[in-house]
Amino acid sequence: MTRPLLLVLAGLVTAGVVACGGNPQPATPAPQANADSIAAAEKARQDSIAAAEAAARAREEAERVARQRTADSLAALGRGTEAVRTMLATMIHFDFDKSNIRSDDAGTLDQKVGILQANSNAHIRIAGHCDERGSDEYNLALGNRRATAAKQYLVSHGIDGGRIETQSFGKERPLDPGHNEEAWSKNRRDEFDITSGGDALRQP
Amino acid sequence: MCWAAVGCLLTLSVLPSFRLSAQDTSAIDRGVRIGIVYRPGVRPGVVLLPDRSTALDSVRAILARDLDYSDRFELITLPGGDSIRVSAPAAARAPGARTTAGARAHTGGEAAGLNYPLYQALGADFAIALAAVRDTTQVTIHDVTAGAVRRLLKARLPTATSSQFRMAVHRLADKIVEATLGTAGTAATRVLFVMDGKLYQIDSDGAGFKEILSTKGRAILSPVWDRDGRRIAYMEFWSGHGQLFVQDAATGRRRAVTDGATLDFTPVFSPDGKGLTFSRAIEEGTDVYTFNLRDNCCLQRLTVGRFSDNLSPAYSPDGQRIAFVSTRPGLPQIYVMAADGTDEQLFAPFDYGVTGSSNAPDWSPDGQSVAFHRDVAGTLQVFVLDVRTRTVRQLTSLGRNEDPTWAPDSRHVAFVSDRSGYRQLWVIDMETGRIRPLLQQSGVRLPAWSPRLPETEQSTP
Incomplete structure (x- = not known):
């Protein structure tokens, strides 16, 4: 602390010596210099305000653009998510009293494998359903088998089993209330839906 | 199994229509009989006697249905109702009826004047009479063949408006089945x-x-x-x-x-x-x-x-x-x-x-x-x-x-x-x-x- 104080005192002494020298010259430019500096300061101030305003405007514009861009990309992403979600929800179907994956459904499941690999946060639930022909109570076990059959397929293709939940509805929730083979074949199904991590889904 | 023998005899010779038609009382006969041997006429006949009093009508109706649904009896309906029950001379006209003095002479509970020969002629092995004695319902089970009262059951039934009424009557029906055949019925279920x-x-x-x-x-x-x-x-x-x-x-x-x-x-x-x-x-x-x-x-x-x-x-x-x-x-x-x-x-x-x-x-x-x-x-x-x-x-x-x-x-x-x-x-x-x-x-x-x-x-x- 002492050293800066000494320097200040030394400066004051020097100024006093100059003033006492009787030289009037420095007296007149001083106000001018002051006026200029004031104007300059004022101008600088104005400039800086303008600059700040411009910067703010630019920033706002940039933010607006960024927001728009985000919104656009989110919308695009949403459209993508919806498409992926639809793909993921594609049902698979079963033969009467069977729980084995039909060969024509393997492609559907492979697509789900791809989606689940591309979206490692996504967790899904598989619900097994049966048609009305089988026994009421046995269908609960059969629906359970159908759900786990699809899960096993996904797990055997590299998906972490912890991401897949299974449940059975037996024949309690038919899609088609009809009493014919067309309705029954629709009702013997696995349904897939996303339980978490499905806000933004990437295409596989 | 005397009732079986009598039943067959009657079925073949006397009143076949009663025996065979009893099977169809429900009018629902579209069922399948695969694997079931049906032996017509071997089930004991039972007649639920009518009564002049209407007090026990609902009890009688429930009991009759329970006995029918037990499928253990041929339920016999009396043509003409009351008149047959009280008119003893009808027995003499009934074909195949035995008019033994013992059967007619027997009295038990409400059974005075019961026309055993007639019921036997109709194919009944048991005749069941209901009577209200103060707050108790009495069920007299007559063994028609033996010409005697087999059992007297008493039950204090709730009033007909009670929610317990029907189940109480069903229990009575199950006791009737048990008293006649030795195995309880399943009406109270x-x-x-x-x-x-x-x-x-x-x-x-x-x-x-x-x-x-x-x-x-x-x-x-x-x-x-x-x-x-x-x-x-x-x-x-x-x-x-x-x-x-x-x-x-x-x-x-x-x-x-x-x-x-x-x-x-x-x-x-x-x-x-x-x-x-x-x-x-x-x-x-x-x-x-x-x-x-x-x-x-x-x-x-x-x-x-x-x-x-x-x-x-x-x-x-x-x-x-x-x-x-x-x-x-x-x-x-x-x-x-x-x-x-x-x-x-x-x-x-x-x-x-x-x-x-x-x-x-x-x-x-x-x-x-x-x-x-x-x-x-x-x-x-x-x-x-x-x-x-x-x-x-x-x-x-x-x-x-x-x-x-x-x-x-x-x-x-x-x-x-x-x-x-x-x-x-x-x-x-x-x-x-x-x-x-x-x-x-x-x-x-x-x-x-x-x-x-x-x-x-x-x-x-």
């Missing part, structure tokens, strides 16, 4: 079932249709009785979850046995009432588990499926064995194991690759049979397995018939059938093959026939 996810009950005679329970957002499935008729158990199902409950039949108070985290279904009480055995579906498959209700603990797994499902347990009445469904041969079939899960073996024989799925076993209360349903040519039919010989026979063939449940007499079976075009409750008598509708409501599922209900029963839940 109910059938639980499910419709639109709600739990209902109906009395064995088709009256008393009543909703017991509905749970918002959940469907009730698989109701079952405990052995003494005091408790029921069932499953509540929602979104792939199944939770099991045990409920007091009289008060409706219930408690959850499982937490609903998994899919638990097809509960059944162990015959000693201490345990609840059920199916649980998890990712590894479905297996049979048992839970100690008395100590509220000790969940134990009885089957080890691994690559097959095991479900729908049904205890033998002695509690030693459990029939269940297993998919180990591919399609579900009926297996049996010791109650501790050991000694699993095939129970109901089948032809591999030919016989359809077999499900829903129910062990008869006498231990001799297991009823179940089996897929025959794309539809379900009720079958019965003879436990001793391990042979099966098909009980139904008209329409789709499923989920059989035994009456406590081990001869009647209630089941769901769409033979009328709708899924309704029907009852078949294994002895006579007679089939009657129990409830005309459609959409009925999963019936469970009660044991003989305890007398202390309060109101229903």
